[in-house]
Amino acid sequence: MTKTTPGLRPQPAIGSTGAADALSPAGALRIGDVAKLVGTTPRTIRYYEEIGLLQESLPRTSGSHRLYSEEEVDRLREVMRFKQLLGVSLEQLKTLLAAEEARSAVKEQLRRGGVDANRRKGLLEEALEHVEKQLELVQARLADLTRLQEELCSARRRIRCRIEELRSG
Amino acid sequence: MTKTTPGLRPQPAIGSTGAADALSPAGALRIGDVAKLVGTTPRTIRYYEEIGLLQESLPRTSGSHRLYSEEEVDRLREVMRFKQLLGVSLEQLKTLLAAEEARSAVKEQLRRGGVDANRRKGLLEEALEHVEKQLELVQARLADLTRLQEELCSARRRIRCRIEELRSG
DNA sequence: TCGCAAGCTCACGTCAACGTAAGGATTGGA
DNA sequence: TCCAATCCTTACGTTGACGTGAGCTTGCGA
CATH class of the missing domain: 1.10.1660.10 (Multidrug-efflux Transporter Regulator; Chain: A; Domain 2)
Known part of the structure; x- marks a missing residue:
């Protein structure tokens, strides 16, 4: 400070x-x-x-x-x-966050009143793909982290158990 | 390649x-x-x-x-x-993974037959602290990721909904 | 109008986390 | 015994992700 x-x-x-x-x-x-x-x-x-x-x-x-x-x-x-x-990496983020661009393109198109349904559907499907890719990544990471958490919890149990044994035995 | x-x-x-x-x-x-x-x-x-x-x-x-x-x-x-x-960072990992050292110290001591109960308890409690620290970090990260996942899921729902609207409307 | 904090554009510096090359020693199999 | 693959240390190179001036311009409250 x-x-x-x-x-x-x-x-x-x-x-x-x-x-x-x-x-x-x-x-x-x-x-x-x-x-x-x-x-x-x-x-x-x-x-x-x-x-x-x-x-x-x-x-x-x-x-x-x-x-x-x-x-x-x-x-x-x-x-x-x-x-x-x-x-x-930021490089990976560039491709990963392409979803936001698709989404804002949709919004942009909406604001302008352009009602080309086909184009809109294309953009939406693109956005959907990107979001699904993001989800995959997030969920894979979640699965790994959850496994790690479980392992840490059981490690904690074991340690506590041993301490208890020492205390009473 | x-x-x-x-x-x-x-x-x-x-x-x-x-x-x-x-x-x-x-x-x-x-x-x-x-x-x-x-x-x-x-x-x-x-x-x-x-x-x-x-x-x-x-x-x-x-x-x-x-x-x-x-x-x-x-x-x-x-x-x-x-x-x-x-x-x-690797620097943070050095302190974070001190748990493993405590644990292997416990094992080492066990193998040598050294049965100084006080020392063992000390090592075990040290290991416990480290594991709990690791757990805190993991769980915090898990919470953040879970929120992100939920947000992505609802984003996906919205997009799918809009596509559906386009298809039938 | 004046002054100064905040912005701008180069451009070089930095730090972590390795990659890579040099020059030589070790290993384990043919 | 010999040799190709692997390993050793030392040291310099690289890449990503910014930090840090320098020198100059802008915005805005007094």
Whole structure:
């Protein structure tokens, strides 16, 4: 706690330098605010954009400061969550999270009122595939972890039993 | 698949250059065999030894080739399992896996017939603490993964529903 | 209008976790 | 005995995932 403690945990605060709502697009956030919200650093966000894990954050401000919508914040949250829980590389995450892109493409198409049913169905099925792939991974990991947990529990039982033996025997 | 595909998956084979049982100590394995068994490389095993994650593999052959017992292979398996499932650094693993050391100390003491009950109890309680720490971590991870799984399941449901709507509506 | 915190773009630094190559010693089978 | 495969140590290279300035521009509260 010598410095200013950059804060690794997500901050519930929203306003960065005071009260700041309704910037250019509705509810746009700057990179520093986003970083605090999700518990990371601006550099990391830029890096994720650099390697194509996040889109290029268009549009920016009249200058060239990045602006983020709530959706993009959610996307970032997903990225970090999958990264932490599945322990996969960012490269793998790029393909794994293609689902989100399909989903947001669906939303986008919905908003524009484009009602090409075939195209929508295609996008939905694509999204479905990706989600199923994610599920497979998550469930495989869950199975492994559950086995590990069981083994640890029985190890704990055995140890407790031995201690008990020593105490009474 | 252009090169020789070093083989990342654990091999069920045991004999390395043919049939090799009963070397110096009973059932001793050489580093290459161990690597194949657990699905890694000799370099990695040496590295783990170098940073103190594995003990120094004593004794060696009359030359200075490392020899491993089944116990040491199991230890390595544990290391890799925790690493993959918990996604922690090797440094953290060093403290986290101290449990195994306590447990093997107990076994060691048992084999030697040393029946200092107090010492044994101490070791057992130490092992218990470590196992409980491991369990906490595993269970926390399990909880997070379970939530993620549920969310993915409901996302899947929603997508399927929409596809169905498109099909019949 | 001014000032300063926060952003931007290079570009180099870093740290963990190994890979890889060099040069030589060991092993176990033919 | 001999030799190809394996192993040894030492040391430098690499890759992913950011950290850390430098030098400059922007945003915004006083």
